[in-house]
Amino acid sequence: MTVTIRDIAADAGVSVATVSRALSGNGRVGEATRARITEAVARLGYQPNDLARSLHGGATGTIAVLVPDITNPFFPELVAGIQAVANERENLLLLCQTGEDASTAVRELRHLRRKRVDGVVLVGGLAPDDALGGALAGMPLVTVDRDTGLPARWSVRADHRSGGRIATEHLVELGHERIAHVAGPARLSVAQERLAGHQEALAASGLEVDDALVVHGDFGEAGGYDALRTLLRRRREFSAVFCSNDLAAVGALRALDEAGFRVPDDVSLVGFDDIHLAGYLRPALTTVRQPIHELGRRAATLLLEHAVPGGAERHEVLEVSLVRRDSARSVRGRR
Amino acid sequence: MTVTIRDIAADAGVSVATVSRALSGNGRVGEATRARITEAVARLGYQPNDLARSLHGGATGTIAVLVPDITNPFFPELVAGIQAVANERENLLLLCQTGEDASTAVRELRHLRRKRVDGVVLVGGLAPDDALGGALAGMPLVTVDRDTGLPARWSVRADHRSGGRIATEHLVELGHERIAHVAGPARLSVAQERLAGHQEALAASGLEVDDALVVHGDFGEAGGYDALRTLLRRRREFSAVFCSNDLAAVGALRALDEAGFRVPDDVSLVGFDDIHLAGYLRPALTTVRQPIHELGRRAATLLLEHAVPGGAERHEVLEVSLVRRDSARSVRGRR
DNA sequence: CTGTTAGCGCCTTCAG
DNA sequence: CTGAAGGCGCTAACAG
Numbered sequence: 001m002t003v004t005i006r007d008i009a010a011d012a013g014v015s016v017a018t019v020s021r022a023l024s025g026n027g028r029v030g031e032a033t034r035a036r037i038t039e040a041v042a043r044l045g046y047q048p049n050d051l052a053r054s055l056h057g058g059a060t061g062t063i064a065v066l067v068p069d070i071t072n073p074f075f076p077e078l079v080a081g082i083q084a085v086a087n088e089r090e091n092l093l094l095l096c097q098t099g100e101d102a103s104t105a106v107r108e109l110r111h112l113r114r115k116r117v118d119g120v121v122l123v124g125g126l127a128p129d130d131a132l133g134g135a136l137a138g139m140p141l142v143t144v145d146r147d148t149g150l151p152a153r154w155s156v157r158a159d160h161r162s163g164g165r166i167a168t169e170h171l172v173e174l175g176h177e178r179i180a181h182v183a184g185p186a187r188l189s190v191a192q193e194r195l196a197g198h199q200e201a202l203a204a205s206g207l208e209v210d211d212a213l214v215v216h217g218d219f220g221e222a223g224g225y226d227a228l229r230t231l232l233r234r235r236r237e238f239s240a241v242f243c244s245n246d247l248a249a250v251g252a253l254r255a256l257d258e259a260g261f262r263v264p265d266d267v268s269l270v271g272f273d274d275i276h277l278a279g280y281l282r283p284a285l286t287t288v289r290q291p292i293h294e295l296g297r298r299a300a301t302l303l304l305e306h307a308v309p310g311g312a313e314r315h316e317v318l319e320v321s322l323v324r325r326d327s328a329r330s331v332r333g334r335r
Numbered sequence: 336m337t338v339t340i341r342d343i344a345a346d347a348g349v350s351v352a353t354v355s356r357a358l359s360g361n362g363r364v365g366e367a368t369r370a371r372i373t374e375a376v377a378r379l380g381y382q383p384n385d386l387a388r389s390l391h392g393g394a395t396g397t398i399a400v401l402v403p404d405i406t407n408p409f410f411p412e413l414v415a416g417i418q419a420v421a422n423e424r425e426n427l428l429l430l431c432q433t434g435e436d437a438s439t440a441v442r443e444l445r446h447l448r449r450k451r452v453d454g455v456v457l458v459g460g461l462a463p464d465d466a467l468g469g470a471l472a473g474m475p476l477v478t479v480d481r482d483t484g485l486p487a488r489w490s491v492r493a494d495h496r497s498g499g500r501i502a503t504e505h506l507v508e509l510g511h512e513r514i515a516h517v518a519g520p521a522r523l524s525v526a527q528e529r530l531a532g533h534q535e536a537l538a539a540s541g542l543e544v545d546d547a548l549v550v551h552g553d554f555g556e557a558g559g560y561d562a563l564r565t566l567l568r569r570r571r572e573f574s575a576v577f578c579s580n581d582l583a584a585v586g587a588l589r590a591l592d593e594a595g596f597r598v599p600d601d602v603s604l605v606g607f608d609d610i611h612l613a614g615y616l617r618p619a620l621t622t623v624r625q626p627i628h629e630l631g632r633r634a635a636t637l638l639l640e641h642a643v644p645g646g647a648e649r650h651e652v653l654e655v656s657l658v659r660r661d662s663a664r665s666v667r668g669r670r
Numbered sequence: 671c672t673g674t675t676a677g678c679g680c681c682t683t684c685a686g
Numbered sequence: 687c688t689g690a691a692g693g694c695g696c697t698a699a700c701a702g
Contacts, residue, residue, distance in 0.1 A: 004679055015689045020681055030687055050449040051386045051395070052679035055694045062450070071415050071611065076405045083432055092446060095430040097418055111427060114385040115397070221615040250615050257617050276406065280556040280585045282592050282617065339695055350673045355697055365671055387695035391678040
């Protein structure tokens with residue numbers, strides 16, 4: 001049925017060992033025999049079996065990435081970065097979705113281990129789970145934006161706190177004094193950090209930190225929309241909103257629009273992430289850019305180069321920057 | 336180092352065959368021995384090795400999906416659908432990106448074959464390539480939105496032509512007579528079909544089909560933006576635009592905005608796909624909805640249930656529908 | 671019900 | 687440089 005190394009050995013009149021050496025590149029093989037072998041391989045259409053190859057304990061050439069939800073545009077960009085370096089090194093990428101559910105993650109991790117993947121990139125938050133430690137044990141692991149829970153020896157993340165700070169600083173510079181914040185899920189450290197940065201900037205400017213101006217969303221459009229409506233319902237004055245991510249800003253924009261507020265004329269808006277779409281919104285979204293693709297590349301590189309059981313611990317923090325577009329401007333009107 | 340079936344056999348005082356049977360569920364095993372085995376498994380922390388399991392010819396429990404670009408929001412939604420059924424059946428999903436490049440696809444397909452994946456879902460267009468047929472030979476394959484090139488025995492797609500028709504019909508019903516079309520890449524059949532549907536509707540209404548009102552984009556925001564600017568530069572009158580996909584509509588919206596046209600007051604706009612974002616744009620985008628998630632589910636189901644070498648051919652076409660939101664309205668102003 | 675014995679396809683000593 | 691032999695971890699006939 002399927003042609004194996006033995007078939008081509010017979011065809012080329014050599015032993016399987018020689019064929020193996022010729023194909024894997026290990027060990028010297030005579031010029032003439034090598035030619036006969038490659039010829040036979042081509043003619044018989046031999047397809048190596050990686051299962052057999054890695055059964056000996058070698059690498060499988062496959063890594064996995066676990067994301068909360070591939071449908072959120074942040075994650076595809078990240079996955080693309082991971083994929084890019086995986087491909088460069090001829091690795092395949094397994095995609096898993098956790099839905100931020102720890103037990104799902106544990107189940108997937110177990111499955112991945114049976115498959116003997118070479119390593120895992122774990123993205124985003126996960127509620128602590130007793131079984132998680134065991135499922136992760138001994139598995140080369142790089143975390144992205146996830147510094148809670150289990151201790152990870154290799155990690156990559158953006159500087160969310162500083163991002164929150166520069167977003168709000170920008171708004172302050174524009175003259176805004178009452179700045180609302182649509183935060184992410186309170187349990188996620190990235191949301192906490194962005195909020196902390198926001199409040200830090202407020203405090204540094206001597207502005208009042210009003211808890212009524214902070215609403216938590218879910219990092220989705222719907223969450224941003226709802227958050228803004230609650231904010232509006234509170235009838236507290238504010239002239240600017242800093243949204244914890246761009247998707248929430250999309251929802252906020254919509255809620256503001258429906259309520260009759262113009263952005264940026266009546267209310268200024270700043271997002272976070274700089275997903276590809278941000279530049280195409282109307283108005284184009286001023287936002288804090290994280291190098292999403294690069295985060296992915298770093299994570300994969302760390303995994304493939306450094307994340308070996310004995311390797312030295314390593315943590316990377318990438319810088320963020322403000323991208324000024326059209327959704328934030330000097331204060332004029334105000335609610 | 337790693338604990339194998341043999342270790343637990345020794346520990347439980349039985350043979351490896353019995354352990355194998357106990358774990359795989361094939362063949363009867365005594366109650367008492369089974370208990371000893373499961374106990375040993377738990378205590379020793381045994382992790383089955385799927386490589387060894389599938390080496391002798393069984394399925395690997397892994398399928399792959401090849402998409403042009405995971406960064407385009409259409410694909411993550413599709414992948415999520417595929418993933419959902421893959422998970423239900425305890426399959427893992429390998430993600431590959433082709434960039435619509437046939438030689439990349441061929442390389443990836445070869446790699447997937449070495450890995451002995453159980454099947455592949457191929458999404459989107461691919462230039463014909465001589466090596467493609469060989470790379471695909473004998474591999475269970477389901478195509479999505481891809482009816483050109485190699486003959487596929489299993490496929491899933493939406494009814495793009497009918498989608499193009501209802502989009503334009505809607506605009507006609509609203510009184511528009513000069514309707515522009517931002518098409519997708521001319522080489523892609525889905526783009527051709529949507530365009531054909533559009534022209535069909537125009538003809539059926541006795542409206543003039545003006546080639547100067549059709550511009551090709553690339554299914555991205557930038558493409559839609561550029562397309563609309565070329566359209567504007569042509570200075571042909573039009574009061575509505577049908578964009579071949581939602582992302583292009585985002586770009587078109589922006590170009591229109593910059594040129595001083597209000598949507599839908601000055602120009603009506605209809606998109607295609609109904610990606611999640613569509614409902615959150617301002618104005619909320621009227622669009623042709625394809626059941627993206629369902630397309631993914633069907634594709635995976637077809638692959639896992641029917642796409643066996645001997646199985647009967649099967650092609651599914653899913654219905655599309657118009658989602659009326661706020662970007663299209665009765666004709667008033669006009670360019 | 672359970673043990674023995676072959677492999678699955680490939681790589682890797684160890685001889686020659 | 688090349689061949690023979692053993693084994694990776696597991697499953698699948700066969701026997702008992």
